[in-house]
Amino acid sequence: MRALVLHEKNRMAIEEVEPVGSPGPGEVRVAMHTVGICASDVHYWTDGKIGPFVVEAPMVLGHEGSGTVVEVGEGVSHLSVGDRVAMEPGVPDPSSRAVREGNYNVDPGVQFWATPPVHGCLTDEVIHPAAYTFALPDSLSYAEGALIEPFSVGMFAATKADIAPGDVAAVVGAGTIGIMTAIAARAGGASTVYISDVLPEKLALLEGMEGIVPVDATTEDLGERVRAETGGWGPQVVFEATGAAPAYKNLWSLPAPGGRIVLVGMPVDPVPFDIATAQSRGISLETVFRYANVYQKAIDLAATDAVDLGRFVSETFSFDDSVGAFERFLEGRPTDVKIQITL
Ligand SMILES: NC(=O)c1ccc[n+]([C@@H]2O[C@H](COP(=O)([O-])OP(=O)(O)OC[C@H]3O[C@@H](n4cnc5c(N)ncnc54)[C@H](O)[C@@H]3O)[C@@H](O)[C@H]2O)c1
Numbered sequence: 061m062r063a064l065v066l067h068e069k070n071r072m073a074i075e076e077v078e079p080v081g082s083p084g085p086g087e088v089r090v091a092m093h094t095v096g097i098c099a100s101d102v103h104y105w106t107d108g109k110i111g112p113f114v115v116e117a118p119m120v121l122g123h124e125g126s127g128t129v130v131e132v133g134e135g136v137s138h139l140s141v142g143d144r145v146a147m148e149p150g151v152p153d154p155s156s157r158a159v160r161e162g163n164y165n166v167d168p169g170v171q172f173w174a175t176p177p178v179h180g181c182l183t184d185e186v187i188h189p190a191a192y193t194f195a196l197p198d199s200l201s202y203a204e205g206a207l208i209e210p211f212s213v214g215m216f217a218a219t220k221a222d223i224a225p226g227d228v229a230a231v232v233g234a235g236t237i238g239i240m241t242a243i244a245a246r247a248g249g250a251s252t253v254y255i256s257d258v259l260p261e262k263l264a265l266l267e268g269m270e271g272i273v274p275v276d277a278t279t280e281d282l283g284e285r286v287r288a289e290t291g292g293w294g295p296q297v298v299f300e301a302t303g304a305a306p307a308y309k310n311l312w313s314l315p316a317p318g319g320r321i322v323l324v325g326m327p328v329d330p331v332p333f334d335i336a337t338a339q340s341r342g343i344s345l346e347t348v349f350r351y352a353n354v355y356q357k358a359i360d361l362a363a364t365d366a367v368d369l370g371r372f373v374s375e376t377f378s379f380d381d382s383v384g385a386f387e388r389f390l391e392g393r394p395t396d397v398k399i400q401i402t403l
Contacts, residue, residue: 061076061077061078061184061185062074062075062076062077062183062379062403063075063077063120063179063182063183064120064121065077065118065119065120065121066105066115066118066119066120066121067115067118068108069105069106069107069108069109069115070105070106070108072105073383074379074380074382074383077120079185080185080186080187081187082133083131083132083136083187084133084134084187085133086133086135086136086189086190086191087133087136087187087188087189087190088129088132088133088139088145088187088190088193089129089130089131089132089133089185089186089187090127090129090145090185090186090187090188091128091130091184091185092127092181092183093144093205093402093403094125094126094127094202094203094206094376094401094403095122095124095126095400095401095403096122096124096206096207096209096210096398096399096400096401097122097124097385097386097389097399097400097401098124098209098210099389100123100174100175101121101122101174101180102386102389102390104119104121104176105121109176114176116176116177117176117177119174119176119177119178119179120174120179120180120182120183121180121182122173122180122181122182122183122401123172123175123180123209124149124206124209124210125146125173125181125186125206126144126145126146126147126196126202126204126205126208127144127145127147127186127403128142128143128145129141129145129193130185133190136190138195139190139193139195143195143196144195145193145194145195145205146194146196146205146209146355147181147186147192147193148192148193148209148212148355149172149173149174149180149181149209150164150165150170150171150172150192150350151170151189151192152164152165152167152169152170152171153167153169156169162352163352164352164353165349165350165351166349182379182401182403183403192355194208194355194356194359197359197363199363200359200362200363201370203369203373203376203400204362204369204370205359206400207240207362207369207370207373208355208358208359210237211240211243211244211362211369212351212354212355212358213237213240213324213348213351214237214239214240214241214242214243214244215240215244215351215357215358215361216348216351216352216354217241217245217299217301217348218241218244218245218247218248219248219354220322220346220347220348221245221248221299221320221346223250223297224249224296225249225251227249227250227295227296227297228250228251228252228254228286228295228296228297228316229242229245229250229253229254229296229299230253230254230282230286230295230297230298230314231245231255231301232255232256232282232298232299232300232301232302232311232314232325233255233256233257233300233302233303233325234255234256234257234259234262234266234274235262235301235397236372236397236398237301237324237325238255238257238299238302238324239266239372239397241299241301241324242255242266242272243269244358244361246269246270246271246272246366247367250297251271252271252272253272254285254286254295255272255274256274256275256277256280257274257276257277258276258277258278260276260278260394262394262395262397263275265371265372265395265397281310282314283310283314290316293316293317294314294315294316294317294319295315295319296315296318296319297315297320297322298315298321299321299324300321300322300323300325301324301325302325303325303328304325304327305327305329308327312333312334312337312341312343313334313337315341315343317341317342318341318343319341319342319343319344320343320344320345320346321343321344321345321346322345322347322348323346323347323348324348372398373397373400374393374395374398374399375388375396375399375400376399376400376402377399377400377401377402378401378402379401379402381401382401385399385400
């Protein structure tokens with residue numbers, strides 16, 4: 061069995077690893093088909109760590125995966141051999157307090173693919189709990205199945221935003237996460253979703269999407285634009301999806317009075333928070349860390365005509381060229397959204 065193994069910072073290779081064996085009760089064995097590359101995979105490769113998570117032992121990369129069920133463990137009734145599936149990469153401890161309180165994404169014991177020391181899914185086969193493995197409808201490709209992972213972040217952000225039908229939304233940042241959030245917010249009831257970026261090439265990818273309005277942050281202020289088109293009021297919901305320090309400067313006054321800010325981007329260093337501005341405008345805040353209880357909904361929504369995730373696959377590499385795929389990600393081409401690898 062092959063796997064893309066990261067040994068330490070800047071040292072990764074395709075290697076032979078031990079076969080996964082047979083699935084236990086409640087588990088399935090899945091032959092991987094498509095895996096998307098996320099910035100976190102690349103960070104582990106270039107930096108050997110993200111915050112407190114340090115690569116201290118060889119680790120298989122990849123957490124955005126889809127594939128085909130090849131073996132079903134005892135007691136699994138909702139999946140069969142041959143099913144095309146997408147896997148939720150974070151598996152919490154079912155007896156944890158976080159699970160019991162409904163917040164399994166913040167279970168301290170969660171086992172999340174390719175977060176050290178947990179192996180990821182850039183390998184021929186994985187064993188995964190059936191409860192976190194979801195059948196894909198015929199209308200979704202394996203590529204779209206792998207995109208369900210970042211789409212789930214956007215779905216969770218839109219869920220936390222508590223969007224009311226007709227709300228106007230604004231998304232700061234049109235990277236993968238910002239785009240996924242904009243799509244989820246629009247499908248979740250926003251009448252218009254304004255989305256800004258400093259890269260016009262990125263915004264050009266959104267042209268023609270109904271209800272999504274690209275705003276070039278190099279020439280236009282997002283807040284001013286939305287206020288100008290909403291009778292001076294502004295967006296009821298704002299999503300921060302850059303994690304870039306400058307983007308937080310005007311964030312706290314961006315929503316309409318009584319509006320919400322959903323913090324999706326994760327700044328590397330602490331950023332200032334203008335509490336008094338947020339208070340005087342009655343702004344409420346939500347944070348997003350991964351997702352909980354949205355994977356099936358993300359699949360169901362992605363299968364409707366309202367959503368086309370496939371258009372955001374920029375390039376697909378063969379597994380043998382996995383390192384090339386990571387190098388391509390690192391190039392940071394402004395027209396790239398999602399780079400994927402097929403096995
Ligand atoms: N909360 C979560 O669970 C979660 C999950 C995944 C990623 N993230 C975070 O979300 C953020 C975005 O991730 P991504 O993969 O989309 O990254 P990305 O680099 O693809 O996208 C970021 C985008 O923001 C744009 N940008 C930068 N500064 C800007 C500014 N001042 N105004 C407008 N746009 C600006 C960039 O041009 C880029 O297109 C990162 O901080 C990442 O760590 C959070």
